[in-house]
Amino acid sequence: MATKHFLCIVVLVLALLHGNVEGQLTTNFYASSCPKLIPTVRSVMQSAVKREARIGASILRLFFHDCFVNGCDGSILLDDTSSFTGEKNAGPNRNSVRGFDVIDNIKTAAEKACPGIVSCADILAIAARDGVVLLGGPSWEVKLGRRDSRTASQSAANRDIPAPTFNLSRLVSSFSNVGLSARDMVALSGGHTIGQARCTTFRARIYNEKNINSAFAATRQRNCPRTNGSGDGNLAPLDIQTPTKFDNNYFKNLMVQKGLLHSDQELFNGGSTDSIVRTYGTKPATFSSDFTAAMIRMGDISPLTGKKGEIRRNCRRVN
Numbered sequence: 197m198a199t200k201h202f203l204c205i206v207v208l209v210l211a212l213l214h215g216n217v218e219g220q221l222t223t224n225f226y227a228s229s230c231p232k233l234i235p236t237v238r239s240v241m242q243s244a245v246k247r248e249a250r251i252g253a254s255i256l257r258l259f260f261h262d263c264f265v266n267g268c269d270g271s272i273l274l275d276d277t278s279s280f281t282g283e284k285n286a287g288p289n290r291n292s293v294r295g296f297d298v299i300d301n302i303k304t305a306a307e308k309a310c311p312g313i314v315s316c317a318d319i320l321a322i323a324a325r326d327g328v329v330l331l332g333g334p335s336w337e338v339k340l341g342r343r344d345s346r347t348a349s350q351s352a353a354n355r356d357i358p359a360p361t362f363n364l365s366r367l368v369s370s371f372s373n374v375g376l377s378a379r380d381m382v383a384l385s386g387g388h389t390i391g392q393a394r395c396t397t398f399r400a401r402i403y404n405e406k407n408i409n410s411a412f413a414a415t416r417q418r419n420c421p422r423t424n425g426s427g428d429g430n431l432a433p434l435d436i437q438t439p440t441k442f443d444n445n446y447f448k449n450l451m452v453q454k455g456l457l458h459s460d461q462e463l464f465n466g467g468s469t470d471s472i473v474r475t476y477g478t479k480p481a482t483f484s485s486d487f488t489a490a491m492i493r494m495g496d497i498s499p500l501t502g503k504k505g506e507i508r509r510n511c512r513r514v515n
């Protein structure tokens with residue numbers, strides 16, 4: 197009896213050390229198989245952000261768009277081919293998501309350090325954290341052990357990634373569809389404290405909406421012509437104050453009707469999430485801790501673990 201118990205404990209401890217409890221991600225997953233992974237990702241991200249600060253934002257968004265479509269499985273990284281349609285050309289991604297070259301560079305470095313060990317899905321999760329940290333945001337321990345999908349779905353990307361035209365109830369339900377709360381949705385929207393959006397995504401707001409600061413609308417109109425199709429790709433910062441610094445200004449902006457996207461201002465428009473926006477706008481530490489907790493929850497969306505999926509050799513194609 198005692199030996200039996202002892203054996204059980206040994207097996208459990210070994211499983212824990214291996215970071216491999218069925219279906220669960222763990223922060224130490226690569227501790228023995230790839231101890232250099234974390235500094236390797238950090239160093240590639242550091243030079244990428246030094247070259248162009250916005251890339252930290254772009255990689256954070258890549259991770260969000262990966263996780264919302266059948267889980268955080270690296271599906272967004274797969275290139276289209278003549279016989280394969282992936283997610284890169286889905287409406288929310290086409291001419292919009294960026295940073296694939298940086299993920300490739302990290303993958304190359306990770307393969308050099310530990311060949312065949314690290315998934316692209318995990319690389320994206322670590323790189324997203326590093327992007328936030330390198331732009332002055334909070335840090336967190338990234339849970340790991342995801343494997344890479346062998347498929348992708350353009351139709352799921354079109355269906356599951358929320359659009360900037362959404363009202364509050366649709367925003368809330370698109371997050372609840374993946375198990376995230378309204379508070380998680382508001383905290384994660386704080387990702388819009390960094391990065392840029394194209395004129396086509398905010399034109400209707402700056403010309404037609406009433407719940408917008410008029411001086412702010414005028415400023416944005418100067419580089420985003422009224423006519424559809426003209427200047428569609430012109431960029432504006434999602435946070436007018438500090439677009440390359442991860443802080444809580446995004447929420448302060450919402451409180452004075454300076455949200456850039458229709459969906460941004462929906463979070464503070466007399467509805468149920470106003471109080472959360474006010475909390476984050478006045479208590480940066482609360483925003484930081486809610487954001488990091490929500491990032492970990494988002495990273496937990498339907499991962500492939502154990503023997504499911506594969507460890508891709510090249511993030512752009514299945515093995």
Ligand code: HEM
Nearest residue numbers: 253254257260292358359360384387391392393394397459
């Ligand atoms: C709540 C629903 C959301 C909607 C409707 C939304 C929509 C958008 C849109 C339309 C853009 C501009 C894209 C372009 O013009 O190319 C954008 C950019 C961005 N989004 Fe979101 N987003 C949402 C949530 C999130 C979340 C949860 C995150 C991350 C935690 C995030 C991070 C970003 C970042 C960092 C950018 C800038 C990317 C860059 O500069 O390359 N967004 N988002």
Ligand SMILES: *[C@@H]1O[C@H](CO)[C@@H](O)[C@H](O)[C@H]1NC(C)=O
Nearest residue numbers: 361362363364365366367467
């Ligand atoms: C939000 O949008 C959906 C779909 O367009 C619509 O059915 C719903 O009535 C809207 N909700 C509110 C509160 O405006």
Ligand SMILES: *[C@@H]1O[C@H](CO)[C@@H](O)[C@H](O)[C@H]1NC(C)=O
Nearest residue numbers: 361396399400422423424425
């Ligand atoms: C411009 O584009 C918006 C959004 O796609 C659309 O709702 C609107 O009807 C278009 N306006 C014109 C004049 O075509």
